[in-house]
Amino acid sequence: xxxxxxxxxxxxxxxxxxxxxxxxxxxxxxxxxxxxxxxxxxxxxxxxxxxxxxxxxxxxxxxxxxxxxxxxxxxxxxxxxxxxxxxxxxxxxxxxxxxxxxxxxxxxxxxxxxxxxxxxxxxxxxxxxxxxxxxxxxxxxxxxxxxxxxxxxxxxxxxxxxxxxxxxxxxxxxxxxxxxxxxxxxxxxxxxxxxxxxxx
Amino acid sequence: xxxxxxxxxxxxxxxxxxxxxxxxxxxxxxxxxxxxxxxxxxxxxxxxxxxxxxxxxxxxxxxxxxxxxxxxxxxxxxxxxxxxxxxxxxxxxxxxxxxxxxxxxxxxxxxxxxxxxxxxxxxxxxxxxxxxxxxxxxxxxxxxxxxxxxxxxxxxxxxxxxxxxxxxxxxxxxxxxxxxxxxxxxxxxxxxxxxxxxxx
Numbered sequence: 001x002x003x004x005x006x007x008x009x010x011x012x013x014x015x016x017x018x019x020x021x022x023x024x025x026x027x028x029x030x031x032x033x034x035x036x037x038x039x040x041x042x043x044x045x046x047x048x049x050x051x052x053x054x055x056x057x058x059x060x061x062x063x064x065x066x067x068x069x070x071x072x073x074x075x076x077x078x079x080x081x082x083x084x085x086x087x088x089x090x091x092x093x094x095x096x097x098x099x100x101x102x103x104x105x106x107x108x109x110x111x112x113x114x115x116x117x118x119x120x121x122x123x124x125x126x127x128x129x130x131x132x133x134x135x136x137x138x139x140x141x142x143x144x145x146x147x148x149x150x151x152x153x154x155x156x157x158x159x160x161x162x163x164x165x166x167x168x169x170x171x172x173x174x175x176x177x178x179x180x181x182x183x184x185x186x187x188x189x190x191x192x193x194x195x196x197x198x199x200x
Numbered sequence: 201x202x203x204x205x206x207x208x209x210x211x212x213x214x215x216x217x218x219x220x221x222x223x224x225x226x227x228x229x230x231x232x233x234x235x236x237x238x239x240x241x242x243x244x245x246x247x248x249x250x251x252x253x254x255x256x257x258x259x260x261x262x263x264x265x266x267x268x269x270x271x272x273x274x275x276x277x278x279x280x281x282x283x284x285x286x287x288x289x290x291x292x293x294x295x296x297x298x299x300x301x302x303x304x305x306x307x308x309x310x311x312x313x314x315x316x317x318x319x320x321x322x323x324x325x326x327x328x329x330x331x332x333x334x335x336x337x338x339x340x341x342x343x344x345x346x347x348x349x350x351x352x353x354x355x356x357x358x359x360x361x362x363x364x365x366x367x368x369x370x371x372x373x374x375x376x377x378x379x380x381x382x383x384x385x386x387x388x389x390x391x392x393x394x395x396x397x398x399x400x
Contacts, residue, residue, distance in 0.1 A: 033317045035235060112371055113313035117233045122374040129372050161388060164368035165361060171312055171371060172329050174322045188361060188392035195391035197384060 020046040021053060022067050029064070030106035034114035034121075039063065064114060065124035072131040084143025084193075088186040091136050092162050096182035099170050112171065133159045140193070149193050154200040161189035161198070220246040221253060222267050229264070230306035234314035234321075239263065264314060265324035272331040284343025284393075288386040291336050292362050296382035299370050312371065333359045340393070349393050354400040361389035361398070 024045035028037050037060045043053040057063040079090035099105045115122040133156045140155035149158075165185045166177040177185075192198065224245035228237050237260045243253040257263040279290035299305045315322040333356045340355035349358075365385045366377040377385075392398065 035317070109316040113316040115374065116309040116313040116371070117235070126373050157384075160368065161365060165364040167371070168360065168364035168367050171316070171367065173326050174315065184357075184397055187395075187397045188388070191392040191395035191397050192388035195387075195395075197387045197391050 017046075017048050017052060017056075018066075018070075021048055021057070021063070022070050025063050025067050026103070026107055029067075029110040030103045033110045034060075034064070034118075037063070061118055061120040064111060064121050068111065068121075068124040068128040072128045075132060075135075078136045078139060080139065080142075084140060084146070084148045085186065085190045087136075087139035087143070088158070088162050088190055089183065091139070091159065092166065092182040092186040092189075093179075095163050095166050095185075096177050096179065099166055100176035100178075105170065105176050109170065112167075129160075143193075150196045150199050152199040153193055153196075154198045157198045157200070158189055158193045161192065162186055217246075217248050217252060217256075218266075218270075221248055221257070221263070222270050225263050225267050226303070226307055229267075229310040230303045233310045234260075234264070234318075237263070261318055261320040264311060264321050268311065268321075268324040268328045272328045275332060275335075278336045278339060280339065280342075284340060284346070284348045285386065285390045287336075287339035287343070288358070288362050288390055289383065291339070291359065292366065292382040292386040292389075293379075295363050295366050295385075296377050296379065299366055300376035300378075305370065305376050309370065312367075329360075343393075350396045350399050352399040353393055353396075354398045357398045357400070358389055358393045361392065362386055 021042060024042045025037065027045065028042060039053050039057065039060060040050050042063065043050040046053070053063075057066060076094060079087060079094075081087050081090055099108060111121065111125060115125045136159045137155035140149065140153060140158045143149045144151060144153050144155070162185050165188065166181060169175060169177045169181060221242060224242045225237065227245065228242060239253050239257065239260060240250050242263065243250040246253075253263075257266060276294060279287060279294075281287050281290055299308060311321065311325060315325045336359045337355035340349065340353060340358045343349045344351060344353050344355070362385050365388070366381060369375060369377045369381060
């Protein structure tokens with residue numbers, strides 16, 4: 001039996017330290033941005049020894065990379081609604097909810113900004129999206145198997161197409177996408193997939 | 201008779217100073233990012249007096265806001281190909297070309313990153329996209345008038361839908377979108393528009 005993600009963490013002091021440090025790092029990123037992230041400050045906020053933080057994460061970019069790895073591990077599993085449009089709606093709603101959440105939205109904006117000028121953060125961000133896209137791709141594969149979408153549809157491209165307008169809105173206007181925007185993102189990706197745009 | 205944008209600039213010393221300063225500011229942003237933008241350094245690179253730069257632009261964010269205003273003024277006018285799909289393809293190709301260009305791509309990434317933590321830059325970025333989207337929206341309006349797209353289609357939403365996957369790819373993977381990505385972006389926005397997804 002596996003627990004719901006986010007409710008239970010593997011025990012032990014090491015795991016508790018990691019949880020506290022990553023929580024503090026996320027708080028600083030969300031409140032003040034990447035430029036203000038400092039290992040000593042994170043250690044203080046997490047009530048963890050500075051030496052432990054330096055030894056384990058080494059640098060600010062090492063800490064952000066681990067935070068993104070943890071976010072990928074902890075993020076919610078995909079939903080199965082029985083139809084590909086329903087599943088894409090569930091995905092759009094989850095992405096919208098994440099970006100509209102004050103802490104999470106600010107955290108994503110900070111990490112995406114940091115990735116533009118730091119290669120290690122960029123790599124960690126790519127891995128984060130690879131994990132999330134791979135989690136949801138089976139929804140599209142099942143839609144193809146059920147005959148809802150054309151054979152040869154690139155499942156990952158469809159999942160990315162749902163996220164794209166929501167991130168684009170957040171990053172170019174600074175406004176978190178709303179519920180109609182999420183609905184439109186799912187409908188647009190679905191319509192394009194039905195039309196065969198993502199057949200590779 | 202109006203000249204082609206980018207070929208002729210209004211004359212005079214004031215205009216020449218602005219051109220030199222904005223070019224230097226763009227260079228610094230593209231090469232080193234927003235965090236390294238400094239008015240004294242820009243003045244030196246532009247071979248313009250420091251006092252002039254401080255008096256005219258006041259701050260780094262004032263300079264970036266003016267750079268974005270200039271980029272909106274100088275950017276290419278829309279193309280008319282005779283069909284909405286052709287026009288959306290031309291738009292996708294222009295956006296892809298911009299993001300794939302070493303200097304321009306780096307400049308956009310730097311400004312988008314800066315906008316996540318600076319409200320004045322965020323406002324200037326919003327205005328930039330408003331100008332660009334308004335420039336291209338008539339392509340979609342003409343497509344509606346020609347019966348290629350359903351009545352009530354939100355023209356600006358369609359134009360934004362073309363850009364979204366291209367920016368999303370650049371910002372989440374760090375890789376500039378390629379020609380097939382641009383073609384897919386145009387086809388996807390078109391298919392969704394035909395299906396009525398952008399009818400408001």
